Amino acid sequence: xxxxxxxxxxxxxxxLLSLVTGSTLLPxxxxxxxxxxxxFDADTYADLAIGVPYEDIGTVADAGAVxxxxxxxxxxxxATGDQIxxxxxxxxxxxxxxxxxxxxxLAVGDLNGDGYADLAIGVPYExxxxxxxxxxxxxxxxxxxxxxxxxxxxxxxxxxGIEGAAEDSDWFGSxLAVGDFDGDGYADLAIGVPAEDVVTLDSAGAVxxIYxxxxxxxxxxxxxxxxxxxGIQGTAEALDQFGYSLAAGDLDGDGYADLAIGVPSEGVGSVVRAGAVxxIYxxxxxxxxxxxxxxxxxxxGIxxxxxxDDVFGWALTISDFSGDGYADLAIGAPGExxxxxxxxxxxxxVYGSVNGLTxxxxxxxxxxxxxxxxxxxxxxxxxxVLTSGDFDGDGRxxxxxxxxxxxxxxxxxxxxxxxxxxxxxxxxxxxxxxFLQNTAGMLDTAxxxxxxxxxLAAGDLNGDGYADLAxGVPYEDxxxIGDAGAVSVVYxxxxxxxTTGNxxxxxxxxxxxxxxxxxxxxxxxVATLPLQRHKVYLPSVLVDH
Numbered sequence: 001x002x003x004x005x006x007x008x009x010x011x012x013x014x015x016l017l018s019l020v021t022g023s024t025l026l027p028x029x030x031x032x033x034x035x036x037x038x039x040f041d042a043d044t045y046a047d048l049a050i051g052v053p054y055e056d057i058g059t060v061a062d063a064g065a066v067x068x069x070x071x072x073x074x075x076x077x078x079a080t081g082d083q084i085x086x087x088x089x090x091x092x093x094x095x096x097x098x099x100x101x102x103x104x105x106l107a108v109g110d111l112n113g114d115g116y117a118d119l120a121i122g123v124p125y126e127x128x129x130x131x132x133x134x135x136x137x138x139x140x141x142x143x144x145x146x147x148x149x150x151x152x153x154x155x156x157x158x159x160x161g162i163e164g165a166a167e168d169s170d171w172f173g174s175x176l177a178v179g180d181f182d183g184d185g186y187a188d189l190a191i192g193v194p195a196e197d198v199v200t201l202d203s204a205g206a207v208x209x210i211y212x213x214x215x216x217x218x219x220x221x222x223x224x225x226x227x228x229x230x231g232i233q234g235t236a237e238a239l240d241q242f243g244y245s246l247a248a249g250d251l252d253g254d255g256y257a258d259l260a261i262g263v264p265s266e267g268v269g270s271v272v273r274a275g276a277v278x279x280i281y282x283x284x285x286x287x288x289x290x291x292x293x294x295x296x297x298x299x300x301g302i303x304x305x306x307x308x309d310d311v312f313g314w315a316l317t318i319s320d321f322s323g324d325g326y327a328d329l330a331i332g333a334p335g336e337x338x339x340x341x342x343x344x345x346x347x348x349x350v351y352g353s354v355n356g357l358t359x360x361x362x363x364x365x366x367x368x369x370x371x372x373x374x375x376x377x378x379x380x381x382x383x384x385v386l387t388s389g390d391f392d393g394d395g396r397x398x399x400x401x402x403x404x405x406x407x408x409x410x411x412x413x414x415x416x417x418x419x420x421x422x423x424x425x426x427x428x429x430x431x432x433x434x435f436l437q438n439t440a441g442m443l444d445t446a447x448x449x450x451x452x453x454x455x456l457a458a459g460d461l462n463g464d465g466y467a468d469l470a471x472g473v474p475y476e477d478x479x480x481i482g483d484a485g486a487v488s489v490v491y492x493x494x495x496x497x498x499t500t501g502n503x504x505x506x507x508x509x510x511x512x513x514x515x516x517x518x519x520x521x522x523x524x525x526v527a528t529l530p531l532q533r534h535k536v537y538l539p540s541v542l543v544d545h
Contacts, residue, residue, distance in 0.1 A: 039529065040142040042116045045071025046459035047146070048470055049119055050487055050505070051103035051525030056517060057086050057096035064102030066121055067513060067522065068147055069505065076462035077489060077503060083147060084513035085140060087123070091149030094126075094138070101125050102138070106527035109178030109187035112216040116142025117529045120189055122173035128156045128166035135172030137191055139217060153217060155210060157193070161219025163208060164196070171195040172208070179248025179257025181282040186212030188286075190259050192243035198226045198236040205242030207261055209287060223287060225261070225280060231289030234266070234278060241265045242278070249318035249327050252356040256282030260329070262313035268296045268306040275312030275333060293357075295350075297333070301359020302348060304336070311335040312348070319388035319397025321422040326352030328426070330399055332383030338366050338376055345382030347401060349427055363427060365401075365420065373434035374406070374418060381405045382418065389458030389467025391492040396422030398496070400469055402453035408438055408446040415452030417471055419497055433497060435490070437473075441499030443488065444476070451475045452488070459528030466492030472523035478506045478516040485522030 039047045047070045055065040065086040072078040088096040096102070105122030112118065119140045126136035139153040157164040157172055166172070175192030182188065191208045198204035209223040227236040236242070245262030252258065258281045266276040279293040296313075298306045306312070315332030322328065329350045336346035349363040365383075367376040376382070385402030392398065399420045406416035416436040420427045437446040446452065455472030462468065468491045476486035486506040490497050507514040507522055516522070 039071065040068065040117050040119065041070065041144060041146040042142065043071075045073070045463045046461050046528045047071050047117075048077060048457070048459070048461060048487075049106050049108065049527045050523055051106055052485065052507070052514070052520050052522045053101035053104045053524050054519050054521045055086065055514065057088055060096045060098055062099045062101060063087065063096035064100055064104070064123070065514065066103040066106065066119070067507070070146060071461045071463065074462050074464060076468065076491060076501065077505070079509060079511035081146060082511065082513055085147065087138070089149065092138075092152055093154045097127065099125050103525060105174055105176045106525045107176035107178050107189065108527050108529040109189075111139065111178070111187050111189065111212040112141065112214060113186045113212070118142050118216070119147055119527075120176050120178065122176050124171040124174035126156070126173070128158050131166045131168050133169045133171060134166035135170050135174065135193065137173040137176065137189070141216060151216060155217065157208065159219065162210070162222055163224035164193070164206065167197065169195050175244060175246045177246035177248045177259065179259065179282070181209065181248070181257050181259065182211065182284060182286040183256045183282065186214070188212050189217060190246050190248060192246050194241040194244040196226070196243070198228050201236050201238045203239050203241055204236040205240055205244065205263070207243040207246065207259070209259070211286065221286060225287070227263075227278065229289065232278065232280070232292055233294035234263070234276065237267065239265055245314060245316055247316040247318055251279065251318070251327060251329070251352065252281060253326065253354070256284070258282050259287055260316055262316060264311035264314040266296070266313075268298055271306045271308055273309045273311055273335070274306035275310050275314065277313040277316070277331065297348070299359075301362055302350070303362050303364035304346065304348070307337065309335040315384060315386040317386040317388045317399070319399070319422070320352075321349065321397045321399065322351065322424060322426040323394070323396035323422060326354070328352050328397070329357060330386055330388065332386050334381035334384035336366070336383070339368055341376055341378050343379045343381055344368070344376035345380055345384065345403070347383040347386065347399070349399075351426060361426060365427070367418065369429060371429040372418070372432055374416065377407065379405050385453060385456050387456040387458045387469070389469070389492075391419065391458070391467050391469065392421060392496040393466045393492065393494060394422070398422050399427055400456055400458065402456050404451040404454040406436065408436055411446060411448050413449045413451060414446035415450055415454065415473070417453045417456070417469070421496060431496065437488070439499060441502065443502055443504035444486070447477065449475050455523060455526045457526040457528045461489065461528065462491060464492075466494070468492050469497055470526045470528065472526050474521040474524040476506070476523070478508055481516045481518055483519045483521060484516035485520055485524065487523040487526060
């Protein structure tokens with residue numbers, strides 16, 4: 001029985017990134033004769049967009065920028081041809097302004113169906129007219145030489161034809177996801193507006209959806225969703241922050257991407273900030289309220305229970321962890337307490353079936369499960385960031401869990417990443433890998449307050465058919481420059497992720513555009529589009545706001 005029927009009429013869930021439109025995700029080997037071209041420059045190597053939201057542009061503080069590193073060879077990412085973009089770059093509409101934090105969120109997908117991936121850039125503190133921190137989204141389109149300013153767009157809630165209205169502190173663009181919600185072959189963009197007021201309800205939250213076309217995003221047919229939209233389960237309440245996280249994927253196997261919306265501050269009954277997720281299904285006419293879901297930890301069949309400040313739904317990712325052809329959903333609850341320890345964090349995994357998501361086989365992961373590396377500690381917040389990809393090329397998705405507040409011995413908040421591998425029975429503790437910057441073979445060193453793992457993205461950056469993992473380290477000091485930020489890249493192999501050939505990127509690396517400056521936070525967001533055998537649109541990897 002599909003979950004939308006099983007769970008009809010019950011409360012709430014939260015979700016984050018990743019996606020699949022269509023059938024099973026299969027690994028693409030380098031020998032594949034019909035290898036798809038899914039990067040910004042349409043070659044066979046995925047590229048990486050890196051948010052630097054606190055970059056100063058000239059004398060304009062915290063205007064924000066995005067660096068783009070291109071995959072160019074079997075060696076992986078290269079500084080060759082890399083780019084830096086900001087508001088005020090040649091040909092880019094709008095200007096850099098103080099505190100815009102351009103590139104706080106990122107998402108990648110082919111919005112105009114031309115075979116080149118395009119980049120959506122969240123600017124949640126953009127001023128719109130006299131509305132401060134109303135928010136905006138900037139679109140850069142791909143071309144044969146990579147991203148280009150030609151045809152770039154700036155969207156706000158005051159753009160002609162867009163539902164809603166730009167208001168103070170809406171934070172439009174603080175979460176992003178892409179998916180083909182109407183099945184027309186063009187990726188569409190969902191935009192989180194978590195601080196949107198719904199009537200008089202402060203920060204109840206909303207989601208705008210702008211649809212793709214041959215000419216890119218267009219206001220035609222755009223939508224706005226809240227928990228007070230007719231037919232949507234749940235009820236809009238002050239401070240719910242509906243739209244704080246987003247992920248898109250084909251959850252019911254009908255060929256249309258569906259949208260999962262995290263509501264991590266949702267109260268469930270009398271339980272404050274337990275967290276929930278709304279799921280809205282796609283159709284030939286786009287997203288529709290028909291059969292929508294509302295899921296939380298008190299939902300029948302979901303492991304554990306709703307507790308205060310669990311913030312279930314803070315992070316989300318979708319992948320086929322069991323390799324059965326049905327996408328599965330991982331949901332982060334970083335405020336979860338366990339075994340007498342506070343805020344250790346946990347991840348629920350809900351599995352798909354021929355009838356869609358089901359409560360059969362649900363899993364509940366944390367670092368105190370027997371056989372897991374590391375160990376649960378107060379304040380780790382395991383599950384604050386999630387992504388997924390087939391790191392070992394066996395046809396099953398694997399789960400990467402960011403633990404940015406993990407301590408390394410007495411060194412606090414160094415951060416770590418935990419990886420669980422998929423099997424025929426779903427995610428397994430067998431072979432799980434826990435790594436940080438002090439892991440043997442990793443470049444650089446674990447230092448306090450680095451927050452390694454505060455952003456994650458998976459894609460095939462070296463074109464060998466195995467997903468690779470980009471790890472944001474936005475508070476990394478580079479030399480004496482505090483919080484300049486960095487990104488570690490760990491490559492996949494037949495044995496899974498390995499430190500062999502890992503890379504360490506920052507703005508003082510040779511030929512990387514820009515320069516390390518105090519507080520830039522390079523790596524605050526990362527996004528890429530993996531090469532897959534089937535048509536795929538990758539949503540943003542939600543970063544830790």
